[in-house]
Amino acid sequence: MQDKVQLSVILTTHARKAHFKDLLTKTTEFGIPGIEIIIINDAAEIETSQFIHQTLNTANSDRVYLFEHESFTGRGNSLNEGLLESTAPLIWAPLQADRLNESLLSEAIRKFKSDPAGIWVLDYSLPKTPEDWINAATEGDLPLDGCLVWNRSVLKNSEFFFNQHLQNLHGAELALRLHQHNAWHQTDPFFVASENQPVHASASDLREFLFSALRIADGKKEQNLLIDLLKNIKSDESIAQTEDDYLVKARQLLVQGDANKSLDIVNKLLKKEPDHYEAFRIKIQSLEKLRRHVEAAELKHTLHQLEKRPRPQSELFKEEAEKKESANPKDISLSIIIPTTGRGKGLLENTLIHLDQITDTASTELIVIDNASIDDTFEYLHQLEKENFLNINVITNPHNRGFGASVNQGLEAAKGENILVMHNDLLPDENCISELVKVFKNHEDAGLAAPIIHLADDNSDLPEEEFTEADVVESCCFMVQNQSGIRFDEEYRLCHFDMEDFCFQILDSGQKIYVSNRATASHQNGKTLDMMGMKLVPHLKWQNRKRYFEKWDGEPHFSMPNQGPHPDRFELLGMPENPLEPESEWIHIIQDYLTDEVKTEILRTEWNQRELLTIVSALLIADERELLRTLEDRLDELDLPPAMLILFVHYYFDKNIYSRCKHYLKKAGNSHPVFDLFRLKIHVADKETDQAAPILTKMLERYPASPDLFNLAAELYSQTGDKEEAESFRTMATQLDPYRFSSEEDTIEFTL
DSSP: OOOOOOEEEEEETTSOHHHHHHHHHHHHHOOOTTEEEEEEEESOOHHHHHHHHHHHHTOSOSOEEEEEESSOOOHHHHHHHHHHHOOOSEEEOOSOOBTOOHHHHHHHHHHHHTSOOSEEEESOOOOSSHHHHHHHHHHTOSOOGGGEEEETTTSOTTTOOOOTTOSSOHHHHHHHHHGGGSOEEEEOOSSBOOTTOOOOOOHHHHHHHHHHHHHHOOHHHHHHHHHHHHHTOOOHHHHHHHHHHHHHHHHHHHHTTOHHHHHHHHHHHHHHOTTOHHHHHHHHHHHHHTTOHHHHHHHHHHHTTOOOOSSSSOHHHHHHHHHHTOSOGGGOOEEEEEEEESSOHHHHHHHHHHHHHHSOGGGEEEEEEEESOSSTHHHHHHHHHHHTGGGOEEEEESSOOOHHHHHHHHHHHOOSSEEEEEOTTEEEOTTHHHHHHHHHHHOTTEEEEEEEEEETTOOOOOOSSSEEEESOOOTTEEEEEGGGOOOOOGGGTTSSSHHHHHHHHHHHTTOEEEEEEEEEEEEOSSHHHHHTTGGGOHHHHHHHHHHHHHHHHOSOOOOOOSSSOHHHHHHHHOOOSSTTSOOHHHHHHHHHHOOHHHHHHHHHSOOOHHHHHHHHHHHHHHTOHHHHHHHHGGGTTSOOOHHHHHHHHHHHHHTTOHHHHHHHHHHHTTSSHHHHHHHHHHHHHTTOHHHHHHHHHHHHHHSTTOHHHHHHHHHHHHHTTOHHHHHHHHHHHHHHOHHHHOSSSSOOOOOO
């Protein structure tokens, strides 16, 4: 028997596409008993409709109900339909809920059931008088739909309906009508409200609020006040004219060099219109003039998240958004996807200039995914948008989502039959693209085509065969077809083994991977990753390597041989793919094997270098410190390989035993960049600012977009009391690697 339905979640397709997708994905994955999901597809575009059906096919819940409209009816009508179809006493109809937390939602349902309140308001206090409501609507201080939960068992059915004439704030208007005669409680939310969520009522919506306020007003005095407000409401057109005046004045002040006054004016406009595209751009320019680069950088990556209103509150923003949709999909045969991040503008610019020379402008679209770049990539791409360079479509992420997730975003947006994926430092030769297209024409079983990649100093001859089959190719340049449907596994996060996984998916589907030996391209070999200092963190590669082999080979099974010398047995047992996170089975085998007798034999035997390193590696990974420490003295005279030294440095640093860590750092010298990072980490941990600062400066010159270095810089500035600079570097670290440096848990990234 199913659990009794306690909460109806009503989702309508009037939410921004990214928010709707994430809400639908998250809620259908919940395991909370007693939730039903009512989906109203109000004549949404094909992509959203397809996403709904795909999600429902894999949904965990059997209480998901879809209602589809052939023609658009509006959010108010859709919500009322959802009310009619829902069966739970509690109703929630969000448009957005960032970082939605399942356990907090479950706790909230239990709390709401035990209290007879009619309205639950999440992290908001409702206004008191009708005039207060109108002022709050004007100032953007009303709760959004997702911040309201309704108790239908308390509310009168005759009063519980949504206003079909509104464009926004349907929940707030309903709360205005119901709050006076029903108990309402303020409570903690089960999600995080976005900074860009406040909605200011348009002139037409404000009229609807005033009509509702008039109906519940007490006394002539209050009614007359509201009538005066109604008379004085400006039209949407006159509001837009006032906005233009603000913008003209702000631009003039900026040109005259008065960035402070320009900033004051756009802040006034943004208080009323927080999603005003052009005001955001002027604010960014003003902040940069004032050398407030951190604030400017943060605004750059929120600019593309602004919500496209159904009403003309931000005409300039709408024009920008419409430009992206202006290219006719029928004219596009080739889509080129290029992710970029860090300080990649110089590389990207060189690549795009080259692409402009070798592609057909009319039939090519360029999709650039800007993963929270920290240079002026944002301005460069915006300029290309204004020029409609190669029918460009820019996807801006507030945080670095990594290569695989970025390519997936591009694949979802691509219109061309053939899709070329490239790194931002790759230069295809003139015939490269046409030769890759030829692969699909000549091979019906082709799932991916790749060129021959030449590094800067590579002058080797091309193979005689026109096509060669491969099991895996580099991610720097490859072509797939739009109908493929295969996507990158985003669990690999920033990089490493994501391309191997993608290739294996293609082979596993029965398709083949072909290298066209007549298609060539030049590559600068990982310049972006180099600038991000990925060499400093080899353990990230170990993590992904472990995931890759477990995914395709299954959980590893280890077995210790019964015979042979101890080093040979350890060698035949095998080592974990990620030595920092060994499997528990492997550890137990080592622990069971190391009896007192075996330990004594190991200590009393003279081993050669290979044998000793094999034993020590196993002990190190298994954390058998007592035996390990005894054997370590024998290593002092040996020339240890960098891989072994990296393990030792990680091992002792994680245990905060810096003396041993320094011992191995001294032996390591400059054999690997990771050792400089650990030297810096130790200085920072010991608060040795004078020693840490020059090392940090030198390393940032070599790795100018390293999130690890930015995070350490933040810690250094915190130690010196410079909170502003600390926050600046911490923000950049989070932008470039949100998986390791985000201060929030269970973070969900939304991307437009």
